[in-house]
Amino acid sequence: MFKKSALLVGMMFVPFATSAAEVPITGTVESRCIIQTDSAGTFGNPNAYTLTTKPADGGEPAIVRYDITLADSYYAEITPPTAFSSAPALPDVVTWVGSVEVSTVSDATGMGTYETDKVELGDTDRYDMTATGSTWFKISSTATMGGEKAFAGGTYTAVAEAVCIAK
């Protein structure tokens, strides 16, 4: 009723004028999939040409947590490092071996088979997040210098990628 009246008044007093307005409509969508880094990994250096996150070799795997509040709506895709993001000059080609596995779940019934149901897409592991709750993934990585040449002294940093993809 109010909209119709206003439109009529406008037509009577401004018969030849045209007007336009842009009315914004905003909204906020909070993600139902949140990724948190629980602990960053550490490379151990068991020999001159190897960097690894194996605890037995002085390393520590990275732990990433997915918090899902909407079941069966997301895939978790995690890719272990395939290159150094920062490093001293490399004397040869580095070979990368990485793995991802479910380390901890908050729901045994809904998440217990995530690991066996995962799909490997090249270097990337895809998990179907069918249940709500938190899942912790362990990312391991080993870098081996070609020709068993020694890594130069310095700090080496590599980055694993974890993404949440809506179905």
Next chain:
Amino acid sequence: MLLPGYSYSESLVPYYGTTGNAITDQSLRWSMDNVLPNPPGLEIDTVIYNYTIRKETEDQVDVYVGNENASGTGYIFREHDQWRPGSLDGTEINKVVGVGRIHRDLWGDGSIDVVGNGSVENPNLIYTYRVDPCYDPQYNPNCPGYKPPEIKVPEYDIYDATSGDANQAQYNPDDELYDDEEGMSDDDKEKQEEEEEKDSKERLEKALAAADNSALFAQALSQSQVLDTMNQVTNMNSYYAQSIDGGTYRESIQLTDSQLPDNRRGLRNNLAQQRLHQQMVDEQYK
């Protein structure tokens, strides 16, 4: 081994706390009396637990985590972790379960039960709780709903020994009791009065002696209190706080003279003594 630990406060504002690990041995059973503190207004908010499952991939293992209902049958809290075939050995579960403030009295013994071919490793379970000090309003006069305690004086039937016909007769001696006195001679009456007067003086002396003793006792007690007060005021800390540095304390006085002459007066005195001694010895041969 982690021991249960908790915090406690005398404030009237509700406060929160967390227990230690309730599971302290391999029996996977625990008593809440050993886990929770005992303030009356304690309510459990959350149960947080984690463990690592040990199983073959193709097996199904069911793990039940719960607390018995202390005021009835069944469980006040129970979680079922269903590890289906395909779930891997060594997977950890980390679970937070809100229970919505259930009073401590309802929480019975806790347990983790494993059904199937598997086991749990490194179990850890803690409770978070909230304590309302004014759960019992009579805890503190500032608590809402506090009622000042009413002092009830018990009512007794007062027995009046002088009332009643039967007793009245006993305490109103009739005239016959005084017949003997009237029959006494004047000498006897005089002796009786003297004896009564003597007895009265003795009683008075005893009473005064008792009063003196009480006064002396009070005076001694007062003096003792004064001495105690003086001793408390005396500050001995400065004496206790002194310390002597360790090490070697060497002689600091040195004699600079290279030659010390004999005291001539001393020599003379010594000879005089010797002469006197000789005279005394010689006396016995005279």
